[in-house]
Amino acid sequence: MIKHDKKLDQAARAAWMYYVAGQTQNEIADALGVSRQVAQRLVALAIDNGLVSVNISHPVGRCMALSAQLAERYGLSLCQVVPSQGMEHAGVNRAVAVAGAEVMAQFLRNEQPLIIGVGSGRSLKAAIDELPELERPQHSCVSLIGAIASDGSCTRYDVPLWLAEKTQGRYFILPAPLFADSEQDRALWCNHRIYRTVNEKASQADVTFIGIGSIGYHCPLHKDGFISEQDVDRLSADNAVAEMLGHFIDGNGNRVASELDQRLTSVNLRQRPEKPVIALAGGQEKRLAIRAALSGHWINGLITDEESAQALLVD
Template identity: 70%
Template sequence: MGKIDRKLDQAARAAWMYYVAGKTQHEIADVLGVSRQAAQRLVALASENGLVRVNITHPVAECTALSQRLAHRFGLSVCLVVPSAGMDTASINSMIAVAGAEVMMQFLDQPQPRTIAVGSGRALRATINEMAQIDRPQHSCVSLIGAIASDGSCTRYDVPLWMAEKTQGKYFILPAPLFADNLTDKELWCNHRIYRMVTDKAAQADVTFIGIGQMNYLCPLHKDGFITTEEVNRLAQAGVVAEIVGHFIGENGQRVASEMDDRLTSVSIHSRPEKPVIAFAGGREKFQAIKAVLSGGWINGLVTDEDTAVHLLASDAAA
């Protein structure tokens, strides 16, 4: 066993004692023969490396009520709201990821073969990271979006691959850059046999999981090199506030036309989907984007946070 494996093994032992047996860090230190500070670090290491799965069975009444109101207002078949009052963005995102993983498992922990369409983004990857490993090789994970940037590099957030690794299922990659260099180049990519096969499979997906991106200099498309600063400026000036799998959405929830549409290679999305299309997003910086996507009816499932839910309902009532 390597040094890292031994460390994780010890962290797992500490996690069992702390979370299951209810031992204090002082008691764990005595059992493991380490200092209390070392025991504390081992417990933290277990959490950081995904060795600990939290399952809180008692719902927060206020969050349950918000979920029901959001679902009724925006026609959502799946809606889950996590507590967020007084917490920072990182903590909120962590809780959305944990809750989102539970939602994912409801769809994936099934014996019958399922096709899962998956978008991209940090929130989506964090949610998949929180999923338990399940043996479902009969499932297929299909990418909705090309992971190749304009310089030929691939994003570190190739989310469908992570999903396939969690389920041990097949992974169908979309063989194209997110934005082709020009229309002719796009036609070459999109007319390829494998591209057509993958997009056809995505169109028949049993469930779709996506992230919601905001439109500013901190948005994933810009940070990961898919669009330039000049393009961010033009899109913002055109009224774009949200992005889902490369499609740009305005404040009113409608698609915003852009010259980039002619170069976009991701799978087409449709408003008012018939099958589950579930997004995982929250936090103040994404509020406008979430509101726009909901207003346009692009999703019928959402995992978000308490403050975002309150503001969504309040802004809707004031409209």
């Protein structure tokens, strides 16, 4: 029975890599250390055993164990780890997106009206792209972060609107730039009646989905024009390694005080949230940031990849 389970685990891993990550049988064979013929048979075994339908229904045993360990160590109410062994960066991101879409769909299928708080970022956008059309006009999607850059442009990753389009629900935009021009300018934005209405609605979210950003010249906030090179240098000097909704976190999970805080218009982050706050993040470049978010107890749900999960469990 144990040997059979291990075989199914390997078959499920091969099926995930083939159907979700889009890898070839040669790439799967190399990653699993088997011949191409064996890789082909593993995919066929997954199909024969009913593991492949719309989703892969047989979880990989190692990923299940990593999920349980992460949940116990960091006090998570929801944790899902997707296979990533041997995958390239794009495959890992796609796997996290598919798993994120599955978790989102579980909440969205609820018939009772929900307020869904949504951050921004590439990982969330990719997950929403994977979502099926779910007609749930009773749900409300609320933006948690301003999506306007200093030049007046909007980020392509303003994802609450995309989620609202998938559900046909209402969309509430946070009407402000991510960072105002000054502290006085921030006060003008945040004291507007519409801003206060949306901010109050965001505080009532039944579930929240956010991304976790890293800090560096490669990070989306810098590449998309929200922070400057000087901002990156200052944040790095203050040991900031993570960003969530424009809030900066150090390696121990503590908030990093920054001049940017005085101009930030996003909703507040709360430690040890009572309702689900689920982050989607994976890949080597995100591991320090994910650890920071977990260490500070800023999230209570996580969808990530197995190699990141393994790294997060090493002291």
